[in-house]
Amino acid sequence: MTETKKKINIKLFKGSVKPNWCPGCGDYGLLSATTKVLAQMGYEPHNTLIISGIGCSSSFPHWTTAYGIHMLHGRALPAAMGAKMVNPSLNVVVVGGDGDGYGIGAGHFIHAARRNLDVTYLVMNNQIYGLTLGQSSPSSQIGHITLTTPEGVDERPINPIALALGAGASFVARGFTGDTKHLAGLVQQAFEHTGFSFIDVLSPCVTFNKLNTYDWFRERVYKLDDENHDSTDIGQAFVRGQEWGERIPLGIYYQSKMFALHQTDPTSRDRIPINEPLGFKKQNISYESVFNDFK
Amino acid sequence: MTIRVIWITLTYLSDDTKSSSLIRYAIRIGGVAGDGLQSTGSLLQKYFNRLGYYVVGHPGTQSTIRGGHVWQHVEISSQEIFSFDRPLNFLIALSEETLEVHLRDMKENSYVLINADKVKIEKFHQELIQRKIKVLSFPLSKLSREIDVKRAVLANTIAIGALITLLGIPMEGYIDTLRKRFGGREKLLDMNLKALDLGKTYLRENYLDAFVSVTPATLEGMKAIVISGNEMIALGATASGLKFLAQYPITPASSILTYLSNKASRYGIVVRQAEDELAAITMCIGAAYTGVRVMTASSGPGISLMSEAFGYAGMTETPIVIVDSMRAGPSTGIPTKMEQADLYSIMFMSHGEAPRAILAPRSIKEAFDVTVKAFNIADKYQLPVVILSDFALSEQTASIDEFELDVEINRGKIWTKATDEHPKYKRYELTEDGISPRAFPGTKDAEYILVGAEHDEDSHSLSGNRAGLPESWDLREKMFKKRFRKMELLRDEMDGPELYGVKNADYTVLCWGSTQGAVREAIDGLNQENSTSWNMLSFVDLFPFPFEKFLPFIKNIKTSIMFEVNYTGQLENLIHHHTDWKPTHSIRPLHGETPTPSSITLEITELLNQEENQ
Numbered sequence: 001m002t003e004t005k006k007k008i009n010i011k012l013f014k015g016s017v018k019p020n021w022c023p024g025c026g027d028y029g030l031l032s033a034t035t036k037v038l039a040q041m042g043y044e045p046h047n048t049l050i051i052s053g054i055g056c057s058s059s060f061p062h063w064t065t066a067y068g069i070h071m072l073h074g075r076a077l078p079a080a081m082g083a084k085m086v087n088p089s090l091n092v093v094v095v096g097g098d099g100d101g102y103g104i105g106a107g108h109f110i111h112a113a114r115r116n117l118d119v120t121y122l123v124m125n126n127q128i129y130g131l132t133l134g135q136s137s138p139s140s141q142i143g144h145i146t147l148t149t150p151e152g153v154d155e156r157p158i159n160p161i162a163l164a165l166g167a168g169a170s171f172v173a174r175g176f177t178g179d180t181k182h183l184a185g186l187v188q189q190a191f192e193h194t195g196f197s198f199i200d201v202l203s204p205c206v207t208f209n210k211l212n213t214y215d216w217f218r219e220r221v222y223k224l225d226d227e228n229h230d231s232t233d234i235g236q237a238f239v240r241g242q243e244w245g246e247r248i249p250l251g252i253y254y255q256s257k258m259f260a261l262h263q264t265d266p267t268s269r270d271r272i273p274i275n276e277p278l279g280f281k282k283q284n285i286s287y288e289s290v291f292n293d294f295k
Numbered sequence: 296m297t298i299r300v301i302w303i304t305l306t307y308l309s310d311d312t313k314s315s316s317l318i319r320y321a322i323r324i325g326g327v328a329g330d331g332l333q334s335t336g337s338l339l340q341k342y343f344n345r346l347g348y349y350v351v352g353h354p355g356t357q358s359t360i361r362g363g364h365v366w367q368h369v370e371i372s373s374q375e376i377f378s379f380d381r382p383l384n385f386l387i388a389l390s391e392e393t394l395e396v397h398l399r400d401m402k403e404n405s406y407v408l409i410n411a412d413k414v415k416i417e418k419f420h421q422e423l424i425q426r427k428i429k430v431l432s433f434p435l436s437k438l439s440r441e442i443d444v445k446r447a448v449l450a451n452t453i454a455i456g457a458l459i460t461l462l463g464i465p466m467e468g469y470i471d472t473l474r475k476r477f478g479g480r481e482k483l484l485d486m487n488l489k490a491l492d493l494g495k496t497y498l499r500e501n502y503l504d505a506f507v508s509v510t511p512a513t514l515e516g517m518k519a520i521v522i523s524g525n526e527m528i529a530l531g532a533t534a535s536g537l538k539f540l541a542q543y544p545i546t547p548a549s550s551i552l553t554y555l556s557n558k559a560s561r562y563g564i565v566v567r568q569a570e571d572e573l574a575a576i577t578m579c580i581g582a583a584y585t586g587v588r589v590m591t592a593s594s595g596p597g598i599s600l601m602s603e604a605f606g607y608a609g610m611t612e613t614p615i616v617i618v619d620s621m622r623a624g625p626s627t628g629i630p631t632k633m634e635q636a637d638l639y640s641i642m643f644m645s646h647g648e649a650p651r652a653i654l655a656p657r658s659i660k661e662a663f664d665v666t667v668k669a670f671n672i673a674d675k676y677q678l679p680v681v682i683l684s685d686f687a688l689s690e691q692t693a694s695i696d697e698f699e700l701d702v703e704i705n706r707g708k709i710w711t712k713a714t715d716e717h718p719k720y721k722r723y724e725l726t727e728d729g730i731s732p733r734a735f736p737g738t739k740d741a742e743y744i745l746v747g748a749e750h751d752e753d754s755h756s757l758s759g760n761r762a763g764l765p766e767s768w769d770l771r772e773k774m775f776k777k778r779f780r781k782m783e784l785l786r787d788e789m790d791g792p793e794l795y796g797v798k799n800a801d802y803t804v805l806c807w808g809s810t811q812g813a814v815r816e817a818i819d820g821l822n823q824e825n826s827t828s829w830n831m832l833s834f835v836d837l838f839p840f841p842f843e844k845f846l847p848f849i850k851n852i853k854t855s856i857m858f859e860v861n862y863t864g865q866l867e868n869l870i871h872h873h874t875d876w877k878p879t880h881s882i883r884p885l886h887g888e889t890p891t892p893s894s895i896t897l898e899i900t901e902l903l904n905q906e907e908n909q
Contacts, residue, residue: 081581273539
């Protein structure tokens with residue numbers, strides 16, 4: 001960038017509406033990390049699109065100044081795909097919770113990953129349904145007593161890291177809102193990555209999850225960078241991806257370079273569809289060629 | 296078991312006995328899935344079109360990839376036709392089941408060409424003689440093996456060679472059609488040419504006097520195209536500036552996806568196969584928000600899955616075009632048969648109340664214009680628009696003249712920068728007509744969040760901390776009224792029914808969507824046959840229902856019959872809801888077969904006979 005000297009307004013993406021999250025909610029950490037990184041990297045609100053689903057964390061776009069889609073429950077990723085494919089020049093960020101992404105929207109998660117859709121997907125994983133006041137979620141731990149599991153959760157939790165790796169995601173990471181500096185670093189690397197970048201963000205719910213608290217995580221998390229993890233090795237990534245409980249790795253599990261969907265799509269690979277003329281005539285398509293198929 | 300006849304051969308339609316030359320000629324080829332019938336049917340239609348005949352094609356398919364019974368109907372005429380019909384002049388039976396199913400449709404003096412290697416004719420002998428049906432017995436499997444042992448589909452080309460020879464029309468056109476089809480693949484072309492010739496020789500050597508005269512073609516060859524309803528919708532969408540199609544495969548909507556997938560780069564459309572229909576429609580919403588024209592297509596089961604997002608599009612005022620190619624429901628129903636039973640489900644799709652529009656093209660030709668209209672309405676009124684097609688319209692083919700592909704595109708109100716009228720951007724600005732300008736990402740000073748929650752003019756949600764506060768009561772009502780003001784404006788833009796025939800007929804048949812062509816031909820027949828006079832009122836624009844445009848017709852309607860392919864009388868009830876008017880009679884066939892002129896005529900005749908007997 002030639003304008004590196006330009007003064008950065010760190011609050012450029014900070015919205016005027018105050019978040020209605022509980023005081024102490026982990027989601028604040030991701031919100032501030034993301035808005036700061038967006039400003040630092042030189043994005044502007046008019047060319048940034050933040051898309052969410054439904055849940056506490058999905059109110060995220062409303063607390064920013066960017067364009068946004070507060071989509072249906074679980075359907076943020078397909079909406080992001082539509083947006084990115086017709087305007088690849090936008091920076092598209094998808095945010096949501098574990099219920100939204102690993103429950104009702106899990107199908108779209110794996111397909112967005114395998115397509116290598118060029119968006120950043122940030123899941124604020126609090127292992128509980130907060131907006132509906134405390135039911136178990138697909139990532140709730142075995143034994144966790146919630147409104148819907150009086151004897152404790154008896155279904156094994158989803159493993160988002162292994163799921164993303166298995167689905168072919170080209171950037172798989174985990175962050176913790178109790179360490180926003182490290183988290184901001186991951187978010188920046190995710191934005192810099194071309195392709196599907198996914199961060200499972202451990203984001204404690206201070207109101208409904210009394211099990212997986214800030215302290216619970218602080219005792220367990222460690223950084224992959226401190227243990228010579230090779231993030232280009234998918235085998236190692238899968239091994240680290242199995243760690244949970246005693247030790248929880250933070251950082252980039254896996255990253256690889258491959259073409260993003262808009263770079264291979266027969267149409268968007270060489271043009272920005274929203275800027276293209278409409279109809280046969282304006283696209284210089286001869287009528288003869290159109291009709292010839294049907295003769 | 297008694298087989299209920301759902302069509303009859305009417306004298307006015309079977310012109311063969313009176314005239315030596317046939318104006319209209321109906322050909323059907325039946326066999327098992329995997330016999331290549333669709334491909335043969337397509338070649339045959341292109342050939343007749345090349346010669347200058349009017350052509351209509353109808354596929355009789357099953358949900359089968361191999362085996363089962365499938366057929367392809369090709370009907371040609373030297374005068375314009377509006378539907379295919381059941382009665383047959385020529386049947387190619389590649390399987391015995393073909394005879395069992397289609398023999399009943401054969402006219403007097405018609406021909407059946409059988410594959411003698413597969414079809415045992417003995418049990419049909421008596422009936423064939425009684426009904427004066429002539430048999431051309433060809434050992435098709437053996438003959439095709441003589442050309443190439445591995446290519447059983449050459450049997451079709453042999454049969455076509457015989458058919459063309461029987462009709463005494465030029466073979467060159469078919470050779471040209473084959474050449475275009477197999478362009479470059481010389482070996483395949485050569486085998487097919489041999490097969491064509493073999494058919495000709497075998498017919499002449501064994502059936503010296505077999506000959507049928509069809510009246511010469513009246514159109515200039517190569518001026519028309521043969522196209523399906525789905526392809527017309529795809530062309531209409533491209534002409535309208537479609538930039539994004541997301542779709543999940545389903546019969547009978549898949550061919551929109553396959554056609555446009557193959558044209559994506561050339562037509563400048565991002566075409567993506569979604570993981571399910573929920574993804575397909577929400578991808579469209581994302582792309583529409585970003586600023587392009589979008590479309591998705593499906594059939595009943597997939598449309599049902601789109602329900603929640605359909606409401607979201609209505610609430611957020613996002614323009615999307617959805618094609619519902621109706622098939623027989625409910626649930627899986629009969630996937631390869633037509634029905635007109637989704638009108639209600641689209642009218643009421645999704646919870647709560649949200650605006651929408653529904654258009655039902657009445658012919659392949661009209662499907663283009665209706666699609667163009669759908670896109671303009673979607674953008675102008677910022678709502679989801681559903682094109683109600685059905686199996687018959689989507690998968691049928693017809694010859695139509697080349698037409699203008701350049702259309703008027705109205706993208707509606709779009710905000711790009713501050714103006715005197717709209718100094719500050721508000722996505723849901725409360726305007727007199729209920730329509731507020733859209734702005735697309737990339738536009739400065741217009742950033743807003745699209746939200747399915749009730750919202751204020753700036754698109755701030757009223758669902759969270761503002762829910763229930765007095766300021767929200769008023770806003771909620773204002774926003775609701777805004778969304779529905781658009782519907783009243785839109786109603787004015789909806790076309791009323793079209794009258795076909797004389798104004799004051801004794802009988803009026805009312806119909807909508809794809810059955811129009813067959814009803815029209817039935818009316819023509821009834822007018823010729825009876826001393827009574829008949830006319831037709833057919834509807835395209837269904838919702839919001841243009842009742843004011845229907846009212847003037849009521850005073851001229853004497854005895855009326857409402858014809859629609861569903862159980863509950865969906866359009867009939869919609870009309871009644873708005874006008875209090877009810878038809879004298881209703882015909883709602885549920886046999887699953889596409890209504891044809893003769894099936895409709897039979898149903899009408901039976902209905903009137905019952906009336907007389909009462």
